[in-house]
Amino acid sequence: MSQSEKPGPLLAVHELGVRFGAKQVVQGVSFEMAAGEKLALVGESGSGKSVTALSLLRLAGEAQLSGQALLDGRDLLRISEREMRAVRGGDIAMIFQEPMTALNPLMPVGEQVAEVLQLKQALSKAQAQKQAVELLATTGIPEPERRAQSYAFQLSGGQRQRAMIAMALASRPRLLLADEPTTALDVSLRGQILDLLADLQRQTGMAVLMITHDLHLVRRFADRVAVMEKGRLVEQGAVAQVMQNPQHPYTRKLLGSTP
Ligand code: ADP
Ligand code: MG
Secondary structure, three states, X not given: OOOOOOOOOOEEEEEEEEEEOOEEEEEEEEEEEOOOOEEEEEOOOOOOHHHHHHHHOOOOOOOEEEEEEEEOOEEOOOOOHHHHHHHHHHHEEEEOOOHHHOOOOOOOHHHHHHHHHHHHOOOOHHHHHHHHHHHHHHOOOOXXXXXXXXXXXXXXXXXXXXXXXXXXXXXXXXXXXXEOXXXXXXXXXXXXXXXXXXXXXXXXXXEEEEEOOOHHHHHHHOOEEEEEXXXXXXXXXXXXXXXXXXXOHHHHHHHOOOO
């Protein structure tokens, strides 16, 4: 490939390390994401997936971070707190297993979405409210105009998940960090939310880092997959390649295949 033609990666993580006190929970993690790419991050509970994603936004509590995480060449681990706030409000959004992690229980969901819209665009309150309803509609919330006035507790679990997704999209992120967004949902809803995320990814062209332990979801959603074990990335590659021909013993174990 000719050097000058190829765009650089959107995100380049080099040797990321995360330590809580004396406990090193993530070590030597390196991966890249191209614009618009869907990368799944898999691994057992406690392997460091959430901490890895949270570290990119410097939201991993009191963690000591090492290595680099370059977004367009800017190191997310070292930019100022002010620049980091701008990244959180614009370049990178995050959604969670539990929507109440992100939603404010004391403010109607439409207003929350409108507030995020106003961070990024010069909109009047009325314009922002209107756009918020439209955004809620694109996530498939029924009666979005009425639902925009609802508080999170008045919504069903699936609707809350959709409202959180609308809020994440309101900042028009180039990268969405999705931390097990379907895990807490009924099986019947999981597919719907996954399809919604896939549709929104296609429409917006955003890159998605999908954290999951559901290999079925990986097959259905992702282009590439990275496998974490005990804080390290042990394998990464195209989904079909890793699934059909896993190289690392841990990946084989995860896939339940015999070596
Ligand atoms: P996963 O998302 O893969 O289930 P996590 O990234 O949440 O795993 O956690 C990785 C390790 O980091 C676990 O051992 C967890 O207990 C530890 N950890 C996570 N957050 C903190 C924290 N704020 N303080 C101390 N240890 C933490
Ligand atoms: Mg987790």
